[in-house]
Amino acid sequence: MWNIDMTYREEFQEVFDRLYEKKQLLQSSRPLPTMALNKIRESLSIEWTYNSNSIEGNTLSLRETQMVLQEGITVKGKSLREHFETHNHDKAIDYLFSILNDNYILRSIDILSLHGLVLRSIEDEFAGRLRNGGVRITGANFVPPNANKVSDLVDELIQFINTNPLQLNDIELATVFHHKLVWIHPFFDGNGRTVRLSMNLLLMRCGFPPAIILKNDRKKYYEALNQANNGNYQKMILLMCQALERTLNIYLNAMPDNDNDYQKISDIVSEPDALYGQEYISLLARTGKIDAYKEGRNWYTSKLAIENYMANRKRKR
Ligand SMILES: Nc1ncnc2c1ncn2[C@@H]1O[C@H](COP(=O)(O)OP(=O)(O)OP(=O)(O)O)[C@@H](O)[C@H]1O
Ligand SMILES: [Mg+2]
Structure with a gap:
C-alpha cells in the first residue's frame, strides 16, 4: 500500500x-x-x-x-x-x-x-x-x-x-x-x-x-x-x-559539561597536521557520514567526529 x-x-x-x-x-x-x-x-x-x-x-x-x-x-x-x-x-x-x-x-x-x-x-x-x-x-x-x-x-x-x-x-x-x-x-x-x-x-x-x-x-x-x-x-x-x-x-x-569541540571544516583541514582534505571531509559532512552541522554557509565538525568515523571504517574493512 x-x-x-x-x-x-x-x-x-x-x-x-x-x-x-x-x-x-x-x-x-x-x-x-x-x-x-x-x-x-x-x-x-x-x-x-x-x-x-x-x-x-x-x-x-x-x-x-x-x-x-x-x-x-x-x-x-x-x-x-x-x-x-x-x-x-x-x-x-x-x-x-x-x-x-x-x-x-x-x-x-x-x-x-x-x-x-x-x-x-x-x-x-x-x-x-x-x-x-x-x-x-x-x-x-x-x-x-x-x-x-x-x-x-x-x-x-x-x-x-x-x-x-x-x-x-x-x-x-x-x-x-x-x-x-x-x-x-x-x-x-x-x-x-x-x-x-x-x-x-x-x-x-x-x-x-x-x-x-x-x-x-x-x-x-x-x-x-x-x-x-x-x-x-x-x-x-x-x-x-x-x-x-x-x-x-x-x-x-548548552550543557555545562559538554566537550563538543566543533570547528569550521575549513579550519580543521588547514591545520598543518590535518590528514584529510576539505573536499573529502565536506562530502562526509553533507552526506551525514560524520557528526557535523551547517551554520550559515559553513559546515562544522570536530576532530573527534572525523577520528571516530575513520576508526569505524577501519574496523569494518
Ligand atoms: N514535489 C512535492 N511532492 C510532495 N509534496 C510537496 C512537493 N513540493 C512541495 N510539497 C509539499 O507541499 C507543501 C505546500 O503545500 P501548501 O501550500 O498547502 O502548504 P503551505 O503550508 O501553505 O505552504 P508551504 O509548505 O510551502 O509551506 C510544501 O511545503 C511541501 O511540504
Ligand atoms: Mg500555501
Missing part, C-alpha cells in the same frame, strides 16, 4: 545510532537549568515559526519574527496576513506542546486542530477542514489524490504510523509521515506548515527536540519530496536527520 523503498537503511544506521546516542545523552545527563531550557525552547520556537513560514512564502525575517512574537509589534510594510501567519504558527506550537506527552498517539483531530490554528483568521472557511476539491502542487512530479479519497487516506496513514508494521524507528516514522501527508495533501492550503508541526509530535513524544526544516534547504526539501514520491526516501531521511541533529546539538552545546 505505502510504497517505501528501505534500501537507505544500511547507509543510515550509523546516523540513526548517533542521533539516538545524542538523545540518550540529553536525557541521562543532569537536566539543564530551567532558565537555560526555557531560553532554548523559546528561541527554537521562533526559528521554527520563521523557517516554516518562510518556506511557505512569508517574507518576515528571523529578527522580525522575533520582534512580532516577543514584543507584539507590527512590522511596517508587511501585510496583516503575514502577521497572522506568525502569531498563528506560534500558537500552534504552544498547542502542540499542550497535547504532547510520552505516550502520545497520533490522532487526526490533532492534525486538524493544528491546521485550524495555522489558517485561523486567514482562511477561516478552510481552517481545520479537509479539502473537498482538487489541488495541484507547483513543481511536483505528481497530482495529489482525488478529494473523495483524502479522508480515508489520512486515516490509513495514521493507522500505519500507530501500528508501525515496518518497525520503523522514530526518525523514519516522522519522515514517512511528513512525506505521505503532503503527498495526500489533505488541505487546500497550509499542508506544509501543518505537517512540519505535526511530524514533530512523533519525534518529541520520545524525547527528541523538534526537527526544523530550514528555509535555506527549501530547494533540497522539494527535491527530496519529489524523490520520495517515487518511493525513494534517501534524500528525505538525510534532510530530516540533519534537521534533527542541528537541534540536538543546540541542546547538547
Whole structure:
C-alpha cells in the first residue's frame, strides 16, 4: 500500500545510532537549568515559526519574527496576513506542546486542530477542514489524490504510523509521515506548515527536540519530496536527520559539561597536521557520514567526529 523503498537503511544506521546516542545523552545527563531550557525552547520556537513560514512564502525575517512574537509589534510594510501567519504558527506550537506527552498517539483531530490554528483568521472557511476539491502542487512530479479519497487516506496513514508494521524507528516514522501527508495533501492550503508541526509530535513524544526544516534547504526539501514520491526516501531521511541533529546539538552545546569541540571544516583541514582534505571531509559532512552541522554557509565538525568515523571504517574493512 505505502510504497517505501528501505534500501537507505544500511547507509543510515550509523546516523540513526548517533542521533539516538545524542538523545540518550540529553536525557541521562543532569537536566539543564530551567532558565537555560526555557531560553532554548523559546528561541527554537521562533526559528521554527520563521523557517516554516518562510518556506511557505512569508517574507518576515528571523529578527522580525522575533520582534512580532516577543514584543507584539507590527512590522511596517508587511501585510496583516503575514502577521497572522506568525502569531498563528506560534500558537500552534504552544498547542502542540499542550497535547504532547510520552505516550502520545497520533490522532487526526490533532492534525486538524493544528491546521485550524495555522489558517485561523486567514482562511477561516478552510481552517481545520479537509479539502473537498482538487489541488495541484507547483513543481511536483505528481497530482495529489482525488478529494473523495483524502479522508480515508489520512486515516490509513495514521493507522500505519500507530501500528508501525515496518518497525520503523522514530526518525523514519516522522519522515514517512511528513512525506505521505503532503503527498495526500489533505488541505487546500497550509499542508506544509501543518505537517512540519505535526511530524514533530512523533519525534518529541520520545524525547527528541523538534526537527526544523530550514528555509535555506527549501530547494533540497522539494527535491527530496519529489524523490520520495517515487518511493525513494534517501534524500528525505538525510534532510530530516540533519534537521534533527542541528537541534540536538543546540541542546547538547548548552550543557555545562559538554566537550563538543566543533570547528569550521575549513579550519580543521588547514591545520598543518590535518590528514584529510576539505573536499573529502565536506562530502562526509553533507552526506551525514560524520557528526557535523551547517551554520550559515559553513559546515562544522570536530576532530573527534572525523577520528571516530575513520576508526569505524577501519574496523569494518
Ligand atoms: N514535489 C512535492 N511532492 C510532495 N509534496 C510537496 C512537493 N513540493 C512541495 N510539497 C509539499 O507541499 C507543501 C505546500 O503545500 P501548501 O501550500 O498547502 O502548504 P503551505 O503550508 O501553505 O505552504 P508551504 O509548505 O510551502 O509551506 C510544501 O511545503 C511541501 O511540504
Ligand atoms: Mg500555501
